[in-house]
Amino acid sequence: MAERNVTSLPVSPPLTTPLVWAWGGVLLTATTWLVGIVALFRSIGGLFG
Amino acid sequence: MLDRALGAWIGLRTRWRGLALPIFASPLLPAALLFAIDGNERGVTGAALGFGGSLLAARALRRGRQGDSHRAAWLMAVGTGLSAQMAGHLGIPMSLIMATGALFGTRMMYRALPETAPPPPPEPPPPPPGPIEESRLRLARIEAVAARRGDGKLQGVASAMEGVLDDLTAHPDRLPQARRFLTVHLDGLERIVERLEAGAAPPEGLPILLDDLATTAQELRGRLTREESAALDIQVKVLSDRLREEGFR
Numbered sequence: 001m002a003e004r005n006v007t008s009l010p011v012s013p014p015l016t017t018p019l020v021w022a023w024g025g026v027l028l029t030a031t032t033w034l035v036g037i038v039a040l041f042r043s044i045g046g047l048f049g
Numbered sequence: 050m051l052d053r054a055l056g057a058w059i060g061l062r063t064r065w066r067g068l069a070l071p072i073f074a075s076p077l078l079p080a081a082l083l084f085a086i087d088g089n090e091r092g093v094t095g096a097a098l099g100f101g102g103s104l105l106a107a108r109a110l111r112r113g114r115q116g117d118s119h120r121a122a123w124l125m126a127v128g129t130g131l132s133a134q135m136a137g138h139l140g141i142p143m144s145l146i147m148a149t150g151a152l153f154g155t156r157m158m159y160r161a162l163p164e165t166a167p168p169p170p171p172e173p174p175p176p177p178p179g180p181i182e183e184s185r186l187r188l189a190r191i192e193a194v195a196a197r198r199g200d201g202k203l204q205g206v207a208s209a210m211e212g213v214l215d216d217l218t219a220h221p222d223r224l225p226q227a228r229r230f231l232t233v234h235l236d237g238l239e240r241i242v243e244r245l246e247a248g249a250a251p252p253e254g255l256p257i258l259l260d261d262l263a264t265t266a267q268e269l270r271g272r273l274t275r276e277e278s279a280a281l282d283i284q285v286k287v288l289s290d291r292l293r294e295e296g297f298r
Binding site for chain 2: 012038
């Protein structure tokens with residue numbers, strides 16, 4: 001039996017990708033942004049402490 | 050339909066990718082300023098490292114090459130961890146948790162965005178010319194000067210040496226025997242040509258020297274050919290003897 005010439009189509013990302021992005025944003029908010037806010041409050045506290 | 054919408058969204062995010070990272074780290078900027086006013090050097094350093102890490106991560110993501118999103122995630126993790134420890138005074142365990150969160154957060158936020166393959170390494174430079182090619186280049190310069198000056202003797206020497214080079218190109222194995230000859234003759238000729246070009250008056254002995262140079266070049270060609278003939282003669286004798294010994298003749 002002759003083999004069929006199969007060309008692979010580019011795989012499109014799953015439709016849940018925006019959810020992954022959103023969770024990534026939440027994680028960055030809960031880490032990098034929060035660290036910035038904590039540092040900001042500490043710096044304000046250092047000025048008045 | 051949804052696929053197309055997602056594709057358009059990916060396109061938009063690819064155009065703007067990385068620019069959100071400094072926004073996440075932006076509270077560190079006023080914090081650094083206030084730490085500086087307070088004279089807290091450790092706090093300033095931590096805040097600067099955190100914001101600098103986010104800028105470097107954004108730069109890596111903007112480049113968009115394969116592996117850049119990994120690099121950006123690690124830069125964010127290091128920046129966040131250091132700022133948490135130095136500016137936020139969160140302690141080592143909490144700083145590590147924050148760094149891990151930033152690592153996975155950045156990875157997740159920039160998943161599925163297209164990355165280009167790194168450019169191919171630059172081609173290696175061409176190998177330097179061999180001794181024969183180099184000698185030909187030097188001889189070509191001498192020939193050009195000889196032709197311009199209309200100096201028949203100089204042209205004669207150059208053509209005799211070109212004959213030697215032709216022989217050496219055909220039989221590169223003879224090069225070791227002719228290397229010293231080439232060096233002495235070419236160096237000497239080049240110096241003579243340089244002086245003549247600088248306006249020196251040719252001395253009386255120059256035509257004789259040029260004749261000698263041409264003669265020795267021809268002699269060298271003859272000697273190399275004779276040596277080759279002698280080698281062939283020995284080969285023929287050896288083979289004949291062998292045939293006789295083996296009883297074929």
